[in-house]
Amino acid sequence: MENVVVGPCDLVARVDEALAVQAVAFGLGPDEVAIRRQIVLRHLGSPGARALGACTPDGRLVGFVYGLPNDRAHWWSSVVQPYLREQGNDDWLDDSFVITELHVLPGFQNQGIGRRLITGITDTATEPRSILSAIDGDSPARHLYRSLGYRDLARPVHFPSAGRPYAVMGAPLPLLRRHPAAAG
Numbered sequence: 621m622e623n624v625v626v627g628p629c630d631l632v633a634r635v636d637e638a639l640a641v642q643a644v645a646f647g648l649g650p651d652e653v654a655i656r657r658q659i660v661l662r663h664l665g666s667p668g669a670r671a672l673g674a675c676t677p678d679g680r681l682v683g684f685v686y687g688l689p690n691d692r693a694h695w696w697s698s699v700v701q702p703y704l705r706e707q708g709n710d711d712w713l714d715d716s717f718v719i720t721e722l723h724v725l726p727g728f729q730n731q732g733i734g735r736r737l738i739t740g741i742t743d744t745a746t747e748p749r750s751i752l753s754a755i756d757g758d759s760p761a762r763h764l765y766r767s768l769g770y771r772d773l774a775r776p777v778h779f780p781s782a783g784r785p786y787a788v789m790g791a792p793l794p795l796l797r798r799h800p801a802a803a804g
Contacts, residue, residue: 624728626736629673629684632664637681638673638723645723663688663720672740674724674733683724685737689747690716700753700788703774712773712790717745719752722761734764739795749792753777756787765789769796 631638639653648656663669666688674683690697690713697713704710724733742750754761756775769791776785
């Protein structure tokens with residue numbers, strides 16, 4: 621296991637490296653990466669957007685997270701809002717910090733890097749809560765989010781052009797931390 625450092629990341633400058641991580645971690649093809657490149661750059665130009673990266677000692681990006689304060693006018697909010705409203709959770713779209721993307725290369729997963737990334741970025745949020753969407757199913761990502769205090773707010777959520785349903789999850793901030801005796 622390499623010593624991975626988590627810290628601020630100029631994701632605009634490293635967008636292609638980040639998308640290479642996302643492509644491997646999320647199974648994206650070149651066409652989808654090209655589309656997501658424009659989306660990431662647009663998001664990072666939003667007020668309050670910030671990113672953290674996970675780098676090996678030689679500077680290789682092996683994971684990243686970015687997010688921003690939620691805005692109901694954003695595409696993501698417009699898609700999830702009817703699902704949240706149906707569950708009585710529409711208010712989660714206000715005063716929330718959205719985790720837009722969180723990805724770690726498979727060879728570096730299960731080392732606490734994703735946990736360090738998401739807690740690091742949400743610890744800088746001024747909003748009282750965080751929201752995100754994740755593929756709806758039993759996965760290591762969903763287990764991580766639940767261990768941090770995220771709960772399902774709406775599911776299944778269907779995004780246009782996404783082949784699989786998602787769950788929208790929310791948690792109060794700061795996120796839960798593992799009790800030292802439970803860490804392992």
